[in-house]
Amino acid sequence: MSTEQAVLDGLEIDNPVMPYLRKDRIPHIWCPGCGIGTTVNCFARALGESGLDLDKVAVVSGIGCTGRVAGYMNLDSFHTTHGRPIPFATGLKLANPELKVVVYSGDGDLFAIGGNHFFHAARRNMDLMVVCINNHTYGMTGGQLAPTTPMGATQTTMPYGNFEQPFNLPFIADACGAVYVARWTVYHVKQITRAMKEGLSKRGFAFIEIISPCPTLYSRRNRLGDGVDMVKYYKEKSVIKNGANTKEVDLSFQGEITVGKFVDRERTTWLDGMNDHFSKVFGSKFKKYGVHHVED
Amino acid sequence: MSDDAPSKKAKGTVFVRKEICKGCSYCIDFCPPHCLAFSDDYNAKGYHYPVLSPAEDCTGCDLCGLYCPDFAIFGVKYEDIEKLRQDAATPVRVSA
Numbered sequence: 001m002s003t004e005q006a007v008l009d010g011l012e013i014d015n016p017v018m019p020y021l022r023k024d025r026i027p028h029i030w031c032p033g034c035g036i037g038t039t040v041n042c043f044a045r046a047l048g049e050s051g052l053d054l055d056k057v058a059v060v061s062g063i064g065c066t067g068r069v070a071g072y073m074n075l076d077s078f079h080t081t082h083g084r085p086i087p088f089a090t091g092l093k094l095a096n097p098e099l100k101v102v103v104y105s106g107d108g109d110l111f112a113i114g115g116n117h118f119f120h121a122a123r124r125n126m127d128l129m130v131v132c133i134n135n136h137t138y139g140m141t142g143g144q145l146a147p148t149t150p151m152g153a154t155q156t157t158m159p160y161g162n163f164e165q166p167f168n169l170p171f172i173a174d175a176c177g178a179v180y181v182a183r184w185t186v187y188h189v190k191q192i193t194r195a196m197k198e199g200l201s202k203r204g205f206a207f208i209e210i211i212s213p214c215p216t217l218y219s220r221r222n223r224l225g226d227g228v229d230m231v232k233y234y235k236e237k238s239v240i241k242n243g244a245n246t247k248e249v250d251l252s253f254q255g256e257i258t259v260g261k262f263v264d265r266e267r268t269t270w271l272d273g274m275n276d277h278f279s280k281v282f283g284s285k286f287k288k289y290g291v292h293h294v295e296d
Numbered sequence: 297m298s299d300d301a302p303s304k305k306a307k308g309t310v311f312v313r314k315e316i317c318k319g320c321s322y323c324i325d326f327c328p329p330h331c332l333a334f335s336d337d338y339n340a341k342g343y344h345y346p347v348l349s350p351a352e353d354c355t356g357c358d359l360c361g362l363y364c365p366d367f368a369i370f371g372v373k374y375e376d377i378e379k380l381r382q383d384a385a386t387p388v389r390v391s392a
Contacts, residue, residue, distance in 0.1 A: 013311065013380070015361065015370045027366060032318035032343070037365025045362065187326075189362045228321045 020044035020054075022074050029068060033227020035186035035212030036066055036133055040073070042189055043104070043131070046196035047075075057100045057200075060089040062109035065140050065214075066133040069104045083113030086121045089128050097271060097290030100129070100200060107134040107148040111167055115147075122176035122205045124270040129199040129206045132169060135214040136251075143217030150253040154221050166251065170262050173207040174246040180206035181246065181263035185234035186213065188259060195261065204269050211257060224254070308356015308373040312345055317368040319343030323360035329353040332360060 021044065030036050047057065054075055061070035063082040070077035080088045089101045103110075110118055110132050121128060137155060138144045145155045148169065149162050173181045180202045182195045192210060199206035213219060213230030224230060234257060241249075242260040249258040268276070275288040310332070317339060323346050324332045331353035334344040346369060348354055354371065361370030 013372060013377070015311075015313075015367055016358075017361075017367055017370075021367065027316040027318075030365065033320040033322075034365060037367070038322065038363055041362060041364060041367065189359070193362070226320075228325050231322065232325065 016048065017041055017044035020047055020074055021072055025072055028072055030065060031214075031216045031227075033213060033215035033230075034065070035135075035210075035227065035231070036069070038186050038189060039131070039133055039192060039210050039212065040069055042192040043069075043102075043196055044073075046193045046200060049193070050197050050200045052100060052200060056098055057102065058089075058092055059102050059104055060085045060092065061103070062105040062114060063140070064106040064109045064138070065135070066104065066106035067109060067140075083109055083115075084117065085109065086114060086117040086126075086128070086130070090121055090126050093127055094271070097127075101127075102200070103128055103130045105130075105132065106139070107132055107136070107169070108138045108146050111169065111172075112147050119172070119176050122173055122178045122207070125177060125179060125204045125267050125273075127203055127205070127269045127271065129196075129202070130208070131196070131199075132207070132209050133212050134169065134209050135212045135218060136166075137214050137218040139214050139217055143214075143221055148251075150251050150255075152253040153218070156217075156221065168246070168250045169209045170207070170249050171246040173205075173209075174263050177205070177267065178207045178263065179204035179265050179267050180208075180261075182207075182261040183209040183211070183249065183257075183259050185211040185231075185238055185257060185259060187231050187234040187238065191259075198261075198264075202264075204267055211251075211259075222253075305352040306354050306374070308354050308371055309351070310346075310348060310354060310356075310360060310369055310371045312347070313368045314339045314345040315341075316366050317343055317345040318366050319345065320365060321346075322363040322365065323369050326363050327360055328357060329355060 057075050059070050059073045059075050059077040061067040061079050062085040070079045085103045085105050089103045093101045134148050136149050137146050143156045145157045147167050152161050154161055170181045170183050184192045195208050213227040215227040238257040238259045240260045241258050246262050278286040332346045333349040335347045339345050356371045356373035358371040
């Protein structure tokens, strides 16, 4: 079969995720064994199951391997400068409050160069869904030390092993005030799909961390085998603890991975807070912004 | 598409776009009934792609389709194909 569709006695059967992808850009550039494609697969299925109008969904990505996602989704999408997907998405959401804006980017983009933007968007409770693919390294630039690299792992800029304390991403998101925080690995495809569906329907700042293998740089430098060997390690060493204290979900080098939905709470979003505040201050003179969306 | 003739026992089958497969073996290692294996053949890029073996164990659960990072494989249940066949007047896409 060399076409995109299987033809079976005159029946056309297509891969269910194909309508959500830009077919002309497939095959993608990700390495064999990279988990980013699997997360995109889950995202496409979550979009299908969420029943959202695809004209009202936008994907924003930064720079890096995961930053390529915006180019492969058949949605309104934007590939921003390094570290700035969250400010761009914030502007997009405020200019058009009807949109559901998804930020899909990597750990280096969201937490190294873009860290400050993440903190403030979570603090304000902007109505965004942020998906962070954590592969513990800077994949596109050659495997340098990232702020998420576990202690003891070898990187091109840490040839004798890393001695820096890495970020605990769910704890940061929780502490900054995100209303939905979950962590899954590429092994947990059904759970990722469900978490993304929940994140898409959640009002407020939803954060999903997905741990993904980088077979070309992280696994090769640390002699951890292929992409599929890393996914088998996730299968063996991950422990599902829904509602776990995010303080205790640190990652260690080849150690136990705590996964699950850690936080699910309600908090006033930035737009609702602004409308409420100015309605109090100015009374009926103030026209609520994006109000048809708020009342939906 | 699997070249094996569907046996009476098989509940489903898989479709593979072998030219975009990168041989990562996610589908093979995480297939619940363990019914996928690497082909002896190569695709144009030099990767071994997955084939059904044994084909009669496939349930068409589409977990391979959910795992595939390259969108190269998906599974379909025969009962879904039957439903499509009954509604074959218009080309229909299988939904997840």
